[in-house]
Amino acid sequence: MQKVIVYLDDPAYARQLLPAADGAGTHWVLVACAPRMTHRISKWVSHSARENWRSRWADKLFDQIVPGLRARGDDVTPVLARGPLPDLTRDLMAEHGTSRVLDVRRPKQETPPGPGLLPPGAFMGLAALVFALD
Template sequence: MNKVIVYVDDAEQARQVLAPLSHRASAEKTEWVLVACAPRMTHRISKWVSHSARENWRTKWADKLFGQIVPWLQAEGVQASTVLAKGPLADLLTQLQAEHGAVPVIDARRPKQDEVAAPTPVQAVAAPVNITRKPSPRRWSLPGTLAGLGAMFMFVAE
């Protein structure tokens, strides 16, 4: 039986990416290993949330994600197993490839904001650029000006 590793973090995005592949996978009896990639938490969150609470949240998040994807895949006739990524994906991929052999990897994760915000060629042509106008000199900002005046008056008052 063929196996494929699929990285997922959003059910709708995964359906869009995996829909064309699901018919072929069900015909070829391919098993998909779904790897849930939970959103990153900042290192500052440890001040407010314990490690076990973070792990519980990550587990609940993955269960909800798999609850949306796995029934859809089973309806399509695709066998799927689930894995929750708890560390770097490179380490998990090495572990999964050692377990399942050299299998293909599909990245069905939602694109990052930087990739979405990058203008397409159509957007770049549609947006006119004003080259003739020189940039205006930088003006003082109101909060900085008020803070400076306040400090000066306090210095003079003493």
């Protein structure tokens, strides 16, 4: 049975990128990567409340992904990431004996500039163009 570690944070996006069943059966180690909270949140929310929120968030994510994988006959081990991903990856690879890791987390999008503003770096590009034309 093939074992695959998968990092995910959005079930709809992950479903699009997960490989189709190949008939051999796969053991998926699903690692939920909860959204980051700002460092200022600790003023209002206790550590245990943050951990409870992360656990509930992961449960909702797994509820949307796990049944589909199990329905096609695959094994699933859900894991909630609680620390740096490189350390977790090493631990999971040693525990499950796999070298295949998929990152199907939704890419972070840059916030667009406000109306009438140039994107970062555009001013320097325009300045270089003006100096080049002189």
